[in-house]
Amino acid sequence: MINKKEIKNKINSVLNTKKITRAMEMISVIKMKKSKVKINLIQPYLNTLEKIICNLSNVIRNKKEKSLFFFQKKIKKIIFIVFLSSKGLCGNLNTNLFKHFLLYLKESIFGKFSFKIIIFGKKESIFINQLKENIQEYNFNFYKNFNFFTVKNFSNKIFQNYKKKKFHEIFIVYNKNCNKKKYIPIIEKLFPIQRNSKKSLSKNSWDYIYESDSSLLYENILNRFCTIKIYHSILENLINEYSSRIIAMKNATENSATLIQDLQVIYNKSRQFNITQELTEIISGASVVLMD
Structure with a gap:
């Protein structure tokens, strides 16, 4: 029979683990709510920008103007910006x-285009081992100082490099949020802007009135x-990370509770066995005394 002290130590260890997983679950809930507040604040602004850019795209095409942000004749170099989780x-x-990313590369990129990858987030050996020759930058500490201004600095750098034609297409790779329990990995083209046929305008569609050079305004907006x-x-991506961690920690907490119950049963059996053994020894001893 297993020593009662060992079982008790295991129960205490699992109890401590249960407290940690429960705390991590609650922390993830709070962080997810904060991220949702931020995304809800910028969503109207992003929606408006997308409408403006959609109009500009159709106006430029109808006027047959040339812009590298909307047209790229020859695609040779591609940059992928991949966002992983901040932690495990x-x-x-x-x-x-x-x-999902590797499947896309095999089907559409390998052998056809030259490409580089910029990765932000948790260090994943699977990326390093299989795509190390194409990794241009791997920033493990990106989320430690993550805020809008760090993103803006990085975005300006990428935008200027695209403008200088250091690469001809930009893709962002991340997990798109569907609901509390569902997300989908997505590879989305950032530049050049893709035309949406559903929102396309007629040849006689309206245009904006520009107060300065239109090309400068295009660049500023883009x-x-x-x-x-x-x-x-x-x-x-962060919302999906926190949502996944909530589910993982909730499952871990529930499993810990089940394990504690199982260990408690084993502990009780061990305790009962020891009591029975002691009673048996006492009775045996008493019987020997009476016989004498």
């Missing part, structure tokens, strides 16, 4: 994203769009 213990969030879109994608 969030289920298969990163693994699913990697599988630069803002780039920043907001990247910031929005990071927040969506």
Whole structure:
């Protein structure tokens, strides 16, 4: 029979683990709520920017103007910006994203285009081992100082590099939030802007009145769009991370409770066995005395 002290130590250890997982679950709930507040604040602004850019896209195409933000004749170099989780213990969030990304690379990129990858977030050996030759930057500490201004600085750098034609397409790779328990890995083209046929305008559609050079306004708007879109994608990925961690920690807490019950049964059996053994020894001893 297992020593009672060992069982008691195991029960205490699992109890401590249960407290930690419960605390991590509550922390993730609070962080997720904060991220949702941020994303709800910028969503109207992003929606308005997307409508403006959609109109500009159709106006430029109808006027047959040339803009590298809306047209790219020759695609040679592509940059992928991948957002992983800030930490671990969030289920298969990163693994699913990697599988989806790798499948896309095999089907559409490998052997056709030159590409580089910028990765932000948790260090994942699966990325490093399989795509290390294409990784341009891997920032593990991005989320430690994460805020809108750090995103803006990074976005401005990417925007200027695209403007200088250092690469011809920009993609962002992240987990898109569907609901509390569902997310989908997504690869979204940032530049050049894709035309949405459902929102396309007729040849006689209206245009904006510009108070300065239209090309400068285009760049200003598109630069803002780039920043907001990247910031929005990071927040969506964080919401999915916290949601996955809540589920993982909730399951861990429930499993801990079940394990404690099982250990308590074993402890009670061990205790009962020891009591029975002691009673048997006392009775045996008493019988020997009476016989004498």
